[in-house]
Structure formats: C-alpha cells, structure tokens
Amino acid sequence: MPPYIEWRGNKCRVKWWAGEYLPNGRKKYEAKSGFADEEAARDYGLDREYEVRHGTAIKQRNSKTLMADYCWDWFDAQDLRPTSTRTYKAIINRWIKPYWGHRAVGDITAFECEAWKKSLRAAAERGEVSARYVEQILMLFGSMMDDSVTRYQLRMTSPVVREKRGRGKYKRKVREKKRPQEMATLYRLAVNAHQVWGYTGWTYIWTGAFTGMRPKEMWGLQRCFTSPYWPASDPLDSDDKKRESDLDRYKGMPALRVQYQHQWVEGERTLVDPKYDSWRTLVVPPFLHEMHTALLASHDSQWMFRSHSGGPLLGTHFEQTYWRPIRDGSPAREGRFARAEIPAVPEMAQKRIYLLRHGHKEWLDEDGHPRVAVEARMGHEIGGVEGVYANVTPGMEMRIAETLQDRWERFLREERNVWLPPVPSPLPVDLQFRIPVQVRTCASLDVN
Template sequence: MAWIEKHGRSWRVRYRNSDGTTGSVPGTFTTEDEARTHAASLATPAPAPSVILTPRHLPPVQQSAPAFTSPAETVPTTPPPGSTRPTVAQWIEEWWDTIDIGDNTLAQYRSITKNHILPRWGTTPVTEVTSADVAKWTKQLRERYKPATVSGIRKLFSLIMADAADNGLRDSNPVRPRNRGRGRTEPRTERVWATEYEVNEIARRILTLAGPNQALLVITAAYTGMRWGELAGLRRERCRTGAPNPCIIIDPEVGALHEVNGELSYGQPKTASSARTVTLPPFLASLLAAELARTSTPPVFTTIRGKHLRRSGFQRRVWAPAVNGTTLPDGTVWKPIKPGLTFHGLRHSHKTWMIEDGIPGVAQARRLGHRLQDKIDDVYSHVAASVEQRLLAALEARWQRALRPAAEVSPE
C-alpha cells in the first residue's frame, strides 16, 4: 500500500517493500492531490532481491517500479531495463534529505540539478559514472556556458558523487580535478571592482533614477562590504548610528533577506561567520542617521514605494543603466562607468580598498564575515581597537578624497 508525505515544498509517494524497507516513487509532486491520486493508482510493488546499498538503507530499485516524471521536471529518472542499481536521479532524491543548507542555496542546487545534472546523468547508475564521461560532459558545458557557470555545475555534481561514495554506493568520486589539458593555462578571470570615484558616480546616477535611499544603499555596500541579502534585510533597529561606536549588527537568525521562488523572508545570513558587527566610518553613520530620520519603514533600504527590494528588479531598472550607461528620457546620454561590475562587485571593491590601505587579513575577514583557517580569535582581539580605528580612518579619508575631484573623473 502506498502513502504520501510532505517533502520540502513538494509531496512524494512512498511504499513498503516485501522485505520491510521503505521505497519512494522517483520524483516529487507539486500538490498533495497529485501525490494522492498517484498513490491510489499504485499496486503493492513486486518482491525483489534485497540489495544493501548504504548504511541509510536506500530502497532497492524494483525492476517493475513505475516510471514517473514530475510535472515540474521533464527529465528521465527510470533506470535502464534490468538494472537493480540506483540511478543518479534516485540517489539525488535521497540526497536532498542529507544536506542542511539555506533556502537560497537549496533553490540554487535544485535549479542546477534540474537543468544540467539530471538531463545528462538522471538515468545513469551511480556506479557507471566515469571520470572520462564527466570530462567529456564538462567540455561540452564549456562550449555553452561561462566558466563560473560550468564551475558551479561541476562542483555540485562533485559534491553529490562524493557523498555517494561516502555512503558506499561507489568506490570513489569520479568528478576529480584535472591536472592536464588547457585548463592549466587558461588565464584567471579578474573580478571587476570600482574605485571610490566610480562608486560615487554610480550612486549619483542612482540618485537620479531611484532617489536618495537606493543611492545610499550603494554607498553603504561599498564602504561596509555587506552582501545584498544583508543590506536588503537590514532593519532600522539593527542600524546603530549614534556615538561612540556607530555600527550595523547582522543578526545570526534574521540578518538577511532571502528570495526563493519569488517569496521573500528573513533568515540566517550566508554563514555563521556572517553574523557580525560592522563598524561605520563617521560620514556613513551621519548619512544613515539622516536617512532613518527621513523615513519610517522598518527596512532601512526599500523601493521608492517603501517595499522590500528585489535583486532582479534593482539590477534591471537601476543598477544596469547606472553602471553600463543608458539614454534618459530627456535625451541625456550616460556613458558606461564600469562595464561588468555587479552589485556584489562592491563587496570586492571594499576588499580591494582594505588591501590597498594595508589592513591585516584577519581584520578583513572579520569585516566581510569570512572565516580564516588557522587563525585564532584571541590574536585579533588584542589589536582590534587600533586596527578598527585605522580601517575607519582610511574609509573616511577615501570618502573625503572622492568628493573633491568627483566632477573631474566623471565619464560624461
């Protein structure tokens, strides 16, 4: 007899095998009614030889198991005829329950899996994924996608297959680094970053397009190194602008705004180290204090109508025309300021500025929410006050320096 159960945001159909183990119909259903209808149509699966796959007792694949394709996923998941070994699709379906990651990361993993991994490897038994086949697949991906995209796809598949090996489904991970071929001589793509002058010019344009609030968003991003989700989710009670130590507090539980499948929610920042206190240079504390006095919305940064910011809308309507150039309705032509610069590039810019100003690496990591290997917190605590003051003084000087020649460096 089959039954249904909630599985994340979806539903799945499960059944009891003759040997007492529990099996799942490959794939998931988007609604409870769809899952219930499918469960009602299933007969008790025919007995099959018991195959011990992992310590977690993955259900043995039945030769007569019904093939199923999720309405939202048009990729095959049925193993080859006569096979009793789990396919990549069947392992991934079980794998979702073994990982503990944030909603944004989970949504990204599911998208990569659906669009790239399952179409190629879904019906392949886990034991038959070879390094040679992975290399051929990677080469084909490189012909269609940018290096960063290919790297993300390959890293996720490597993680999936490494966990399969750890669970005894195969001897080793077939997605191994390659130390030969052109990959060794390909130049590394440099991250695009902006100078303080370019940041000011971008903010000036955004002031024209979207008002002072979103212009200040850009300034804050560049002079704090905060991530998009941390800024979009920043609430006024977490913004301390008064003396003697103005700062922004990124809460470990609700310190970031997440957008998953179009839905917004407050949640944990990217990593445990991301929950931190970010100190503010004097000019930025003053600007934020004035903005908080001018507005009354709980989020510090919002749309013109006071709603939560969405990354895609901000990118399309505000960021892209300001950075890459556009023609305004009145005929004014904006030339590009920094083609290829992303909003996340402001975080890289902040990192670059700290390097230029000679800030120690451990202080950089603390400010950006990174975790350094082989670094002891006590070492940093002894120099925190002096280093922090030097960092804030350098940022203040950079801001004041950028204000004076701003007209001279304008690309218009």
Template sequence: MGYGERRAGYWRGRYKIEDGKYGTVADTTGTVVKFATKREAKQAADEEEAKVRRGSWRDPSLGQETFGEYASRWYDDQDLAASTMQNYRRHIEEHLLPTFEEKALAAILRRDVDAWEKSERAAYAASSVKTWRSTLHLVFEDAIDEGLITANPAARRRGRGKRAGRSRDRGPEKVITDALGILLIAERAALLSGRDEEFVAVVHKGYTGMRWAEIVGLETEFVRRGSVRVEWQLYELDNGEFVRCPPKDDSYRTIDTMDWLSALVADHVARTKPQPCPCHGRTYVYRGLGRARTGGHHGAKLVDVARHAGVSTGTVSNVLNHPDRVREETRIRVELAVAELGFIRNAPASSDPAAHWRRNGFATWLFRPAADGWYPRKAPQDARPVPIVGEPWPGIPVRGRNSQGRADACWLPIAKGLTPHGLRHTHRTVMEDLGTEKVLMDERMGHLDGSVSARYAHVTSGMRRRLMLGLTEQWEASLDARRAMSPRSPVAALDRLLSARVAS
C-alpha cells in the same frame, strides 16, 4: 568453493556469500556474465568467493539505481539553508538531470562527466560549470558513503592529461572602483530611480563592505550612531520570497561607521519614515523600487506555476522562453500547469511599491546602467546607452516612447562591468590601500581567519580611529572632486552635501 551452473546455451558462476545465500558472477553493471565453459565459470566463482572470505566482496547489484532516482532521494535528505537548497535544486534540475537522469550510478564514468562538462562550457561561464560539477561531486561522494559506488567519477585528477595552466578555470578579473566612482555611481543610481534612497544605499554599501542581502535586510533598530550591527540578511529565493536568515557563515558583526555616514543614513531614515513590511513585519532601512504584483492583476504568478508543476521557477522560465532546453516530460507538465492556473505572461503590475529590492532588478536597471552608462539587452531591444538630457549635470535620464530621439546626450562608463558585489571588493581594496590591519579588515568584512597568528591579534581603538579617519579623508576628497565637476546635483541628498562643503 564456487561452481559452474549450466544454463540454456552458457554457463554461469555461482559462489557462496553466507549460509543459505549464493551469488552469481556479474560485471560492474550488475549483468550476469555468461561463460562458454564450466571451467571458466567455476574459476570466476572461486575468485568471487575468495573476495567474500577476505571481506573485499561488493554486491554487484549496488549502484544500479539511476542517477535521477538517487539525486531525488539525496535532495530530500538534505536539511540546509533555504538558499543552499534552492541552488542545489537548480543545479540538479537544470544541468545534471538532462544528461545523467536515466544512467545507473555505477555506469557513469569519468569520461561521461568530462564530456558533460565540455558541453556545458560551450554554453555557460566556466565558473558556473565549476559550481555545478562541485554539486555533482558532492552527490557522488554521498553515494560512496552509502556503499553504492566505489569511486567518484566527478573527482578531478591533479596533473593529469593536457595542461592548460592556471588560466583554464580563471574567471574575469573583478572590477572595482574608488571613492569618486562610488559617489558618481550612487548619484546616477538615484537619478535612474528618481529618489535619494539608492544614493544612500550605494554609498552605505561602498563604505562598509556589507553583502547585498545584508543591506536589503538591514533593520532600523540595528543602525546606531557610529556603527551598524549585522544580525540578519534577507535572502531572495527563486520564487520571489525573501527569507530572513542569519548572515552568511554566521558572520554577525558590528561595523564601525564614520560620523558623516551615520548622519547620512540617519537623515535618510528620518525623511522616509519606513514602515514595517507586510512580509516580515520588520522595519527596514531601505525599500524596494519595483511594483508589487498585488493590485491590478490577481491571477497566478510564475511561482504558482512552479509549485503546481513541482519544478523551479527557472525551469518554468525556460519552458516559456527556451522550451528546447527542457525535457519533453517536464515541458508538458509545466504547460499543463500554465493552462490549469490561467497564468498570463507580462500581466500588468499594481501601483503598490514593493517592500524590498529585487537583486536582479536593482543590478540590471539601476546599478549596471549607472556604472556602465548602458542599459542591458532586453528583447526586443538591444543593449543601448542610457539616454539623458544633459542639463542639469550629470544629466537626467529620459524614459518613455522615443526616449532616444528626445535625448541629447548619454553617460560615459564610470567602472564598466562593476557589480553591486564589486563594491565589497572595492571596500576591502581601499582598506588595504590605507594600511588597515588584517584583523580589523576581517572583522569588518565578516571573514574568519583560522590561523594561529590571528588568535593573537586583536582590534584596538587606535586601529578603528585610523581607518575612520582614512575613509573620511577619501569621502571628503571625492566630494571636492565632484563639486569641481559641477557645484550642484539633481540628487537632493548629494546637493546638500556639496553645499555643506562650500560652507565648511
């Protein structure tokens, strides 16, 4: 039986846990409950001892570990792909710790999580906040499995509270384009880069539905006549490192390619004669456009500062550009690392070309301006139209000092808001429009259909032949439409294709 124990000015309840071990009545935060009378203390102690006998008693000291301490331990226990580990670290460091770091696990309530989400939604896209809450939910689920807490405060309750309809977490509609849009964007991307590489790559991506990392990581040995084999991808980490890893969800596959596409890619490889990259020693079909920072500047890089300070590169960037978003302790640690390593912002780059495209650089400075007709905002400059000299059509981008003053035209949007990943959505939509069988679409996209009906459906040569014919007809129609706009192109690869259409 439990009993009341006299303390200075109050009574506390004591109960037997096991032979030789006694517990003290405490609240959910682990704080000892102070009773005014011995009777009240004994009643509470009896209730706790009854829980022990029923097997439902829980140690009140559990869950007093802070979220920051547990999250650090939780992260260290994970053994996942480098890309997933990077994302988890970014979510925790930049979005969860600023609010929950000092709170005890058991003290974090549902209303705390809801208030955090509301504040995040005021500054970030709903889709991003949803992802961060999913990470928070996962951390709490593992804490439950360890017996540290009994309920998940990040779990969503269905059908409770104010209903805002399905649109509450709905992101913007994914922008897609058509065959002519793919061709025109590819041409513009090549004009922006000053080489044919981007033309071939955009067309290749638009007509195969390959993921960005799969295109970047496409090795020459996997390009064959009539097909492309997806065996690897190059995933870019925050520190700038490219990790050669299996495709997402182990979606190894062989993608059929039309004769014209196989010839386009083979001609590109023959002309460029790619060499093994210095980072992996592999020969890739496509090369980067940016400049490697290895020649003129030999000082520390952003990743060196991040490694020295023990934070992510995103945190270092926030310290340099938005210090008010970073906790003072972290900011001081990063600034000390900057001083110790002699990091120089905006240091000049060398003349050596980079081995691989950077995801952000490709999308920001090549693909989006080609699709939108506008350069993005980049301090101190606002978003602005791509300045061009109108002849020869479709115009040559003007660069350098007073480029706006030297230009005589600008591009109109082709598919405003289209992203490189939008080409993957485009390819799937085109296949739907052509009436392609679902089993072939799933194979081509690298999707897995776990339904029973999918186990009895198989790809046939007839399915493949009809899809290749349909995609070829769309390609030839886009070339004819492009030639009707202007019979020549400043992009050599496209100019040869347009000339061939005349000959045929």
C-alpha cells in the same frame, strides 16, 4: 567455500556469498554473468569474497540504485541554505537527472564522466551557459559521486576524475578584470543613483563602497540594526545571545549590525542568516552615519533601503530597474516619471554592483589594516593558527572608520565644489514598479 562457477549457454556465471543470511538462515548469494572463461569468473568471485571478509563489499542492489532516485535521496539528506537549495534543485532538474537519471549509480564510468564534462565546457565556450555555472554543475555532481562512495556505500570509487596540475592542455584561469576603486567613479555612480532613486540611491552606493556589505545583506538591513539606532534598539531576546557582548562594545560608536540577508524561501520573502553565518558589526565613518540618519528620517519603513514603491528591494528587478541605468546611463524620460538624461559611467560598463564590495577590501588593504580586522569586516574567517590567535580589537575597528572618513574628506577637498544632494530628499515613487509591502516589526521577524 570458493565461488561457484556455472555455464549458461556460451557465457560463464559466478556466484559468491554476500556476507548476509536469508530469513530461513541460509546464506545469501550474489552473482554476475557474462564471463568468457572460468578463470576470469573465479577471480571476480574471489575479489568479491575478499571485500566481504574485509567489510568493503558493495551490495549489488545498492549499486543498481538509479541516479533518478539517488539525486533526490542525496538532496534530501543535505542541510542547505535557501540559495543553495534553489541552485541545487535547478541543476539536478536541468542537467544531472536528464543526462544520468536512467543510469545505475554503480555503472557510471570515469570515461563517461569525462565526456560529459567536456560537452558542458564546450557549451560554455559556445555561450550557451556560463563557465562559472558549468563548474557549479560539476562540483555538485562530484559531491554526489564522492558521497556515493564515502557515505552511502553505493560504489567502490568515484568515477569523477580530479584534475591534476601538469595533466592535459593548460588553460589559464580567467579572472574578472577589475580597476582600482576610485572615489570619482563612485561619485558619478552615486549622482546617477540619485537621479534614478533619490536620496536612497545616493546613500546605497556609498554604503556599499564604505561597508563592503553584500547586496542582499543591504536589502535585509533594517532600521533597528543601523548606526542611528543600534545597539540601543537591538531586539535581543533570551533565545539569542550571539551579539549580547556587542551591546557594550559598540556603545557610543557609529556602527551597524549585519544580522540578516533578504531572500526568497519557498516563495516567501524571508530574513535568513548572512552567507557563511557571517554575522558582524561594522563601525561606519561619521559621514556615512550622517547619511543614514538623514535617510531614515525621511521615511518610517522598517527597511533602510526601500524600492521605488516604498517596499523591500527583494522582488524588484534590481539589475534592470536600478543598477543598469546607474551604471550604463539612460535617455531622458518624458511624462509622469520624467527625468533628465543619465550619463554612463564607462569604468563600470557591464560590471557587477558586487564589485563595490571588492573595492572596499582594496581600500582596507591599501591603508594597511591588520589582516584579521580586514577579513572580519568582510565576513570571512582566517584559518589555521593565525585564525586561532588573531583577535579584532575596538581600536582596529575605529582606525578603519577613521581611514574611511579620511578618504571621503580627502575626496571633497581635492575635487572641490562637489555637488551634494539636499537632505533629506523625497523618494520618487514609480507606480509601475509597485509591489506589496512586507509589514513586519523588527522584534517579531520570521527568521529561518
């Protein structure tokens, strides 16, 4: 039966079979009005019937789903890490739902999406929001629209226009300017860190630079996974065999285990898996092993790196209280928490502490280590055939530790008379930053 055409006032309406039946057995029809002539209405109806016959039809009731509802239905269907959960919620509440919430999923057009994208990027140029955050917003919205087509059949095509090379005004991608990571710069950072944070700060800087660990992996590093104790202290149980083979492989090697990162989950400090499930073992150079041994001997906390209060670093204002004085310097302080003036390190002005991790990879590449060993140490995976055939051997790992040790010893020889802090140094406690200490044993951690 062809589409049924009828006039309503001065506009034409078309009805077509939707491919479904009502409870009474009669065919269910859908309709669309607003056409100026019968030919256009009939062509529209024929197109819809074609889609019904070929299984590509989008039901009108689905396409009319409001974005205010779809945003959260989509969000609830995702399997996300804690950090992504917080980020996605914030983006939906602040950017996507207020702008698109009143619109039906199927009514959003490509022109509207392009206008929205342009307005967001203009806001970034005005400094109202970072360019990187704008790309996160657009990425999330694009994923929602893609899924509305491929997974949930709410639209025929996505309204998000993917940018192609050679289209529009060329804009060179802005990358963060970085200097080569120099030992002299790290040394000044470490000396400043000692003034701010005692022997913990001194060790923290060298650990970041010589392991390439992510900051929150360092925050979640526990005593039982550090080189003075691991692998003998590994709390391996019958439900977790992921690292069982490592117990023999790293026996006798100074190595630490990247098993967790420390993050907020529903308002609670929680140990979660590392980013991208990048569990890994890092063989450390002997000098760093000695620092870790000395630091752990100075306290009995479960955490390798403690805050001023003696608790975990998660929950502190790390950027303001620790990193900025270390990087940018600080005037002298009087009174109970007196300390000398801390000089700035100009090479690191306004830079992220994450660049210590970037610098670690520079060193590994500079020393000519195999790519598979470098990427594994950084917690990355190599794709394709190269990743299938590649394998990291203990010899590769030991050579990395040897070149890192050589880099340290070469610096001490060339600089001469390098000041080294007393070992161990008591941790300065600043009561104004005191927070409740999280007390959990390594063998009974709440891991999500």
